[in-house]
Amino acid sequence: MHHIKKNLKIEKENELGQKIKKFRMEKNITQEKLAEIIDVHFTYIGRIERGEKTPSLKTLKKITQALNISSDLLIETNSEKNEEMKLLSILLQSRSSEEIRKLRKIAEILFFN
Numbered sequence: 001m002h003h004i005k006k007n008l009k010i011e012k013e014n015e016l017g018q019k020i021k022k023f024r025m026e027k028n029i030t031q032e033k034l035a036e037i038i039d040v041h042f043t044y045i046g047r048i049e050r051g052e053k054t055p056s057l058k059t060l061k062k063i064t065q066a067l068n069i070s071s072d073l074l075i076e077t078n079s080e081k082n083e084e085m086k087l088l089s090i091l092l093q094s095r096s097s098e099e100i101r102k103l104r105k106i107a108e109i110l111f112f113n
Contacts, residue, residue, distance in 0.1 A: 014051030019074050021049040023067045038062035 024034055024045075031049070035042035038059065047053040055063065064071045092100055 017049040017051045037066040
């Protein structure tokens with residue numbers, strides 16, 4: 001089971017990286033230029049695009065701003081999944097930051113360990 005979850009995580013990282021690469025290339029921006037814009041080393045961009053690294057939300061936001069794209073374009077758009085995410089978001093709105101952090105840690109253990 002651990003290997004399946006790890007493989008799913010790698011698949012998602014590869015998918016995200018491939019989307020970033022696609023949009024970067026469509027904009028005729030090199031890895032070096034993107035790295036310069038978002039203030040990271042250019043090898044980090046390559047590692048993201050190959051699915052070796054997952055960018056933080058802060059870095060992902062910088063990437064979408066640099067490429068002038070919506071983060072929605074990088075995130076899977078499945079209407080049923082989106083509806084579930086909205087419901088989860090509504091449930092979490094009344095919770096404290098600490099409770100949300102604990103829930104995130106539980107989800108990481110459940111899905112990625």
